[in-house]
Amino acid sequence: MDSDNKPQLATSSQVNTKYNKIEILIVAIMFIVVSFSNSGNIIARSVLYFVFIGAIVLLPILRKRIYLLHSAIIKASLILVAYNLVVIVFKYESYTSVYNGLLYSASIIFFISLISGKYKINKLDVFTHYLSSMSKMLIIINIFFRLIQKSIGWVSSTSFIFLFLYFIYLDKKTTIKSKVAFTGIWVLTAILAEERTFVLLIPIFMLLLLSWDKLIKRRLKSKLLFILFGIMLFAIPVFYVWLSESTYAFVLNEYALKYTGSRFFSGRDLIWSHLLDYYYDGNIFVGGGHHISPAFVFGDIRSSHNTYLTILTRTGLIGAFLFINFLVSIWNKFFQYRHIIAVKLSGIFFIISLLKQSSELSLISNNIAVSIMNWLVLAYGLMYTSAVINEERRKSE
Numbered sequence: 001m002d003s004d005n006k007p008q009l010a011t012s013s014q015v016n017t018k019y020n021k022i023e024i025l026i027v028a029i030m031f032i033v034v035s036f037s038n039s040g041n042i043i044a045r046s047v048l049y050f051v052f053i054g055a056i057v058l059l060p061i062l063r064k065r066i067y068l069l070h071s072a073i074i075k076a077s078l079i080l081v082a083y084n085l086v087v088i089v090f091k092y093e094s095y096t097s098v099y100n101g102l103l104y105s106a107s108i109i110f111f112i113s114l115i116s117g118k119y120k121i122n123k124l125d126v127f128t129h130y131l132s133s134m135s136k137m138l139i140i141i142n143i144f145f146r147l148i149q150k151s152i153g154w155v156s157s158t159s160f161i162f163l164f165l166y167f168i169y170l171d172k173k174t175t176i177k178s179k180v181a182f183t184g185i186w187v188l189t190a191i192l193a194e195e196r197t198f199v200l201l202i203p204i205f206m207l208l209l210l211s212w213d214k215l216i217k218r219r220l221k222s223k224l225l226f227i228l229f230g231i232m233l234f235a236i237p238v239f240y241v242w243l244s245e246s247t248y249a250f251v252l253n254e255y256a257l258k259y260t261g262s263r264f265f266s267g268r269d270l271i272w273s274h275l276l277d278y279y280y281d282g283n284i285f286v287g288g289g290h291h292i293s294p295a296f297v298f299g300d301i302r303s304s305h306n307t308y309l310t311i312l313t314r315t316g317l318i319g320a321f322l323f324i325n326f327l328v329s330i331w332n333k334f335f336q337y338r339h340i341i342a343v344k345l346s347g348i349f350f351i352i353s354l355l356k357q358s359s360e361l362s363l364i365s366n367n368i369a370v371s372i373m374n375w376l377v378l379a380y381g382l383m384y385t386s387a388v389i390n391e392e393r394r395k396s397e
Contacts, residue, residue, distance in 0.1 A: 021126055028130035031376065032138065035160045036153075038369040049368070067118040069386050076329040077112050080322045081105045084290070087315050091289030093296075100314070101290035104364040107371050108326070114379035119387040124380075125172065132171035135164035136182060143185050146192045156370050158195045159362065161186050163373045166349050166380070170342055196262075197359040201352055208348045216338055216347070226331045229354075230324040236358050237272045237309040244269035268305050268359075274298045279313040287316035307357035307364055327354070330378065337385045346381025353378065 030052050037048035068074060088101035139161055145152045154160070168174055168182050190198040208215070216222050243249065244265045256264035271294050278297045282288045292313045294300040304310050312320050334347040353374050357363050362370035 020123065024123060024127045025130050028127055028134060031131060031373070032134050034369050034372055035138075036369075038155050038367050052372070066116050067386055067390075068116060069389060070115050070333055070382055073326075073329045073333060073382075074112055074116060076322075076326045077108050080326045081108050083319060083322055084315065087286065087319065088290060091287070091291075093289050093291040096293070096296070097289050097291040099290075100293075100365060103368065104290065107364050107368070107375060110372065111375040111379050114376065115382040115386070117383065117386065118390060119383050121384075121387040121391055124384055124387055128167050128170050129173055131164070131167040132174055135161075135167055136178075138164065139182055139185050139189075143189055143192075146189060156362070156367060158186075158190050158193045158198055159356070159360075159370050160373060161189055162198065162352070163349070163370075163377050166345055166377045169345055170380075196260075197356060201355055204355070205348070205352050208351060212344055212348060216335060219335055222335050223328065223332065227324070227328060229351075230327055233354060233358060234308045234312060234320055234324075237306050238276065240265075241269055241273045241276055244273070271300065271302065271304060272306065272309055275304060275309060275313050283316060285316045285318055287312065287314045287319060290314050303361050305359055305361060307361050310361055310365065330382075333382060333385070337381070337388075340381065340385055340388060342384035343381035346378055349377050 034048060034052045037045050037052070084101050084105050088098055091097065142152065142154060142157050142161065165183060165186055169179055187202055190202065243252070249265065252264040256262060274297050275292070275294065278292070279288065292310075294302050294304055304313075308320070311323050315322075330350065331347075334343055334350065337343045338347065353363070360370075361367070363374055364371065
């Protein structure tokens with residue numbers, strides 16, 4: 001028999017490549033699946049969380065050796081987590097204290113686990129492309145249902161679409177026209193969903209995309225500006241409450257009603273005012289504990305709708321300082337590797353995500369699905385950095 005007619009056996013390398021791509025595809029699907037996990041009942045949500053965590057632990061794309069390239073971030077993270085665990089123990093009030101404190105800590109540990117791995121560029125590129133392709137389909141399906149005014153039960157879809165844009169921008173197989181088109185769809189989604197905060201953040205997002213290289217040139221200036229930015233984030237709810245109780249409140253509401261059809265003060269001023277009053281009456285340095293919420297303070301079941309106010313009231317000035325220190329450590333790494341496109345995009349999404357936390361609590365609490373996606377996007381630039389450095393070291397050996 002002619003050797004050319006013999007069936008060709010796949011090499012070990014080909015089999016491994018195919019197997020790796022299947023694994024990466026499964027992980028990409030899991031990140032899409034987890035974005036719906038906050039939309040079902042408690043059983044569905046619990047199952048999805050466990051499946052997602054299982055995927056992280058078991059699949060090689062995220063099962064990797066520890067690689068302490070980002071040691072400064074890891075150190076700042078562990079100090080923050082340790083402090084939160086101390087607050088859980090010494091400011092214990094109920095099961096809620098433990099749950100909220102562990103959820104906060106778990107979010108930070110998830111971020112650490114992502115950035116401390118030894119990745120390969122080709123694996124991350126494949127993962128990026130898979131997630132980009134699936135994100136495009138979700139964005140189209142979501143806007144279709146928005147336009148026909150039907151719900152697909154996807155909670156926080158605007159936030160998820162914004163985070164999925166990261167992978168569309170990073171995907172090397174996506175054209176510039178396509179990136180612009182999907183950005184336009186996100187803008188339309190934010191408007192249709194009446195997401196006021198996102199609509200206000202759109203021009204900032206565009207400005208950062210267009211002028212990032214000019215804005216982040218000098219290390220010291222960049223670091224100082226970011227520290228001031230971090231302090232401002234904690235000051236926003238305090239200023240907002242002061243404004244709501246000032247003589248300007250009536251005028252601001254009148255103008256907002258005239259031009260937007262809704263009040264300037266959305267009711268969050270009342271929530272934040274009660275939380276701040278409770279905080280001022282207690283220990284301002286260590287806070288009141290992780291159980292502090294609108295429900296605990298004045299019997300309202302709503303969220304505090306502000307990550308920074310939550311951190312301040314639960315963990316005090318010390319907790320706020322440690323959180324800012326943690327954010328600054330991330331920013332320093334973004335600056336150090338700003339020439340890498342994945343890091344540049346992570347930096348831009350980092351700023352917008354932090355600004356969005358002034359109206360939601362997803363980064364450290366209640367909506368863990370959005371939290372996971374936020375931390376993935378913020379970590380991805382650093383994951384890519386590890387892969388680039390890994391590749392350069394391998395070539396030099």
